[in-house]
Amino acid sequence: MVCVLxxxxxxxxxxxxxxxxxxxxxxxxxxxxxxxxxxxxTAALGQADVxxxxxxxxxxxxxxxxxxxxxxxxPVAVTPEPEAEQARARAAxxxxxxxxxxxxxxxxxxxxxxxxxxxxxxxxxDPDPPVAAEGGRVIAVWGPAGAPGRTTVALGLxxxxxARGAPTLVVDADPHAPSVAQHLGVLDEVSGLLAAxxxxxxxxLDGRFASVQRAVGDHLTIVTGLPRPDRWVExxxxxxxxxxxxxxxxxxxxxxxxxxxxxxxxxLGSLPGRNSMTLAALDVADEVVVVGSAxxxxxxxxxxxxxxxxxxxxxxxxxxxxxxxxxSLGWSERDVAGMVDGFTQLRGLHFVPEDRLAADxxxxxGRSLTEGAExxxxxxxxxxxxxxxxxxxxTSGPGVRRRRAGRAR
Numbered sequence: 447m448v449c450v451l452x453x454x455x456x457x458x459x460x461x462x463x464x465x466x467x468x469x470x471x472x473x474x475x476x477x478x479x480x481x482x483x484x485x486x487x488t489a490a491l492g493q494a495d496v497x498x499x500x501x502x503x504x505x506x507x508x509x510x511x512x513x514x515x516x517x518x519x520x521p522v523a524v525t526p527e528p529e530a531e532q533a534r535a536r537a538a539x540x541x542x543x544x545x546x547x548x549x550x551x552x553x554x555x556x557x558x559x560x561x562x563x564x565x566x567x568x569x570x571x572d573p574d575p576p577v578a579a580e581g582g583r584v585i586a587v588w589g590p591a592g593a594p595g596r597t598t599v600a601l602g603l604x605x606x607x608x609a610r611g612a613p614t615l616v617v618d619a620d621p622h623a624p625s626v627a628q629h630l631g632v633l634d635e636v637s638g639l640l641a642a643x644x645x646x647x648x649x650x651l652d653g654r655f656a657s658v659q660r661a662v663g664d665h666l667t668i669v670t671g672l673p674r675p676d677r678w679v680e681x682x683x684x685x686x687x688x689x690x691x692x693x694x695x696x697x698x699x700x701x702x703x704x705x706x707x708x709x710x711x712x713x714l715g716s717l718p719g720r721n722s723m724t725l726a727a728l729d730v731a732d733e734v735v736v737v738g739s740a741x742x743x744x745x746x747x748x749x750x751x752x753x754x755x756x757x758x759x760x761x762x763x764x765x766x767x768x769x770x771x772x773x774s775l776g777w778s779e780r781d782v783a784g785m786v787d788g789f790t791q792l793r794g795l796h797f798v799p800e801d802r803l804a805a806d807x808x809x810x811x812g813r814s815l816t817e818g819a820e821x822x823x824x825x826x827x828x829x830x831x832x833x834x835x836x837x838x839x840x841t842s843g844p845g846v847r848r849r850r851a852g853r854a855r
Contacts, residue, residue: 447472447473447474448472448473448474448495448496448558448559448562449474449476449493449494449495449496450467450473450474450475450476450494450495450496450497450498450558451475451476451477451479451485451488451489451494451496451497451498451519452464452467452475452477452478452479452497452498452499453478453479453480453481453482453484453485453497453498453499453500453503454478454498454499454500455480455481455500455503457500457524457548458548459524459548459551462551462552463498463524463551463554464478466551466552466554466555467498467554467555467558470555470559473555473558473559476488476493476494477494481503481504481505482499482503482504482505482506482510483505485497485499485510485514486510486513486514489513489514489517489519490513490517492517492518494517494518494519495518495519495520495561495562496519496520496521496522496558496561496562497514497519497520497521497522498522498524498554498558499521499522499523499524500523500524500525501523501524501525501533501536501537501542501545502525502648505647505682506523506540506647507540507646507647507682507684508539508540508541508647508682508683508684509682509683509684509718510540510682511540511541511542512541512683515541520544520561520562520564521542521544522542522544522545522546522554522557522558522561523537523542523544523545523546524545524546524547524548524551524554525537525545525546525547525548526547526548526549532649532650533545535649536648536649539649540647540649544557544560544561581694581695581696581697582612582613582614582693582694582695582696582697582698582699583694583698583699583732583733583835584690584693584694584698584699584701584727584730584731584732584733585603585698585699585700585701585731585732585733585734585735585834586701586703586727586728586730586731586733586734586735587599587600587603587700587701587702587703587735587737588703588705588724588728588734588735588736588737588751588755589705589736589737589738589748589751590705590738590747590748590750590751590754591705591706591747592705592739592743592744592747594737594738594739594744594747594748594769594770595737595739595769595770595798596620596702596703596705596737597620597625597626597629597702598629598769598805598815599735599737599767599769599798599827599830600616600626600700600701600702600735601616601626601629601630601700601702601814601815602814602815602816602823602824602827602830603700603735603827603830603831603834604616604666604698604700604814605663605666605814605815605816605817605827606816606824606827606828606830606831607698607700607831607834607835607838608663608664608665608666608816609665609816610831610835610838611665611838612665612697612698612835612838613665613696613697613698614665614666614667614697614698614699614700615659615666615667615668615669615693615696615697615698615699615700616666616667616668616669616699616700616701616702617639617668617669617686617689617690617693617699617700617701617702617727618638618639618668618669618670618671618672618702619639619671619686619701619702619703619704619723619724619726619727620671620672620702620703620704620723620724621672621675621678621681621704621720621721621723621724622675622704622705622706622720623675623704624639624670624671624672624675624702625671626668626670626671626702627660627668627670627671629808629809629812630662630668630812630813630814631811631812631813632660632662632668632670632812635673636670637670637671637672637673637677638658638659638660638668638669638670638671639658639669639670639671639672639681639685639689640672640673640677640680640681641657641658642658642669642685642688642689643680643681643682643685645657645658646682646684646685646688646689647682647685651688651689651692652692655692655693655696658689662814663814663817665697666814669689669693671702678720678723681718681722681723682718683718683722686722686723686726686727686730687726687729687730690727690730691730698835701727701731703723703724703727703728704721704723704724705724706720706721706724707721707724707725707728707754707755707757707758708721709721709725725758728755728758728759729758729759733764733765733793733834734755734759734762734764734765735764735765735766735767735830735834736748736751736752736755736764736765736766736767737766737767737769738751738766738767738768738769738786739768739769739770740768740769740770740771740772740775740777740782740797740800741770741775744769744770745768745782745785745786748766748768748786749785749786749789752764752766752786752789752790753789753790755790756790761791762791763790763791763792763793764790764791764792764793765792765793765794765795765796765830765833765834766786766790766792766794766795766796767796767797767798767830768782768786768795768796768797768798769798770798770799770800771797771798771799771800772799772800779797782797783795794833796826796829796830796833797826798823798826798827798830799822799823799826801821801822801823803821804818804819804821804822804823804824805823807819815827
């Protein structure tokens with residue numbers, strides 16, 4: 447007995463497909479699902495063998511295919527143009543092996559039976575670790591709770607790399623408090639991250655990558671974050687990895703992440719956990735920069751955060767930035783280094799001074815620190831950039847030409 451699930455949403459081929467399947471001995475249409483989420487929830491019950499749905503169904507992406515695969519359900523996609531290069535490319539990207547043309551829907555019965563006769567699905571192999579492309583590196587900026595200055599450091603680092611002539615992209619992947627756009631005064635109703643999620647799901651991100659970016663300097667672009675934190679559910683599994691992979695091919699990528707490393711997963715509909723964006727960025731990154739505040743509370747959180755981070759990225763060395771260092775604390779850099787040392791293997795330890803005046807001026811003007819006057823804060827971030835990507839010479843002064851409202855070219 448072959449149990450089939452269908453998602454057609456009233457498509458013209460639905461009645462024909464339903465008649466073919468229900469009239470075939472040994473085939474039972476178990477349920478006509480309302481949408482893809484309904485399909486995934488039903489598949490999780492473990493009673494179905496094949497799922498029939500339109501290739502362009504909303505939410506039908508690599509994460510949905512993986513969910514079906516995990517529960518032993520083989521997808522069969524119906525498409526208006528199975529021979530079109532775009533349809534084949536998208537099907538291959540999300541892992542759908544079987545396509546049926548609407549104009550050849552009479553063959554659906556044979557395709558469904560062929561899929562049901564295939565051997566049991568093997569366990570999914572662990573993906574190979576990401577390999578850095580020649581285009582650039584992915585640098586994830588992470589820090590514990592308490593606003594230690596992740597976004598300030600991420601933007602400052604990215605602006606300094608761009609000022610040295612290195613094409614640099616900033617991705618706002620904070621699922622809790624995205625703020626890159628606000629820091630740079632970018633007023634855009636369209637979220638670059640959500641646009642990238644939609645293009646990734648449809649297999650079009652590689653070709654339309656420029657459309658999800660905003661140019662804020664000659665060599666600096668950004669992908670704006672979520673317009674509201676509750677929309678994290680729209681960033682499906684694999685989106686961040688795909689976005690960073692495409693970005694890395696074009697240049698360096700600096701990712702502003704969230705604070706939480708708690709692993710969550712919403713099984714209904716195979717939605718990723720809220721913190722999956724942060725965890726994915728850390729997994730893909732070539733280098734992790736950890737930001738902590740220099741005060742007693744901040745250093746305590748930093749120490750605990752480094753231990754938590756070790757469980758996520760293993761023993762890989764990280765670069766630690768102690769932010770808002772100031773004489774009033776009564777600690778020297780050696781004192782702070784002694785507190786941080788021992789919690790993890792360090793690639794480097796950097797100190798950024800408290801410079802409220804420079805930070806406030808940049809924030810109120812909607813500019814990066816590189817575009818402002820010379821300051822201790824900017825000098826410290828420039829030294830960080832020199833260590834992250836050594837050998838880059840400064841090619842532009844403080845006045846970086848801005849195209850705040852324009853799309854990346």
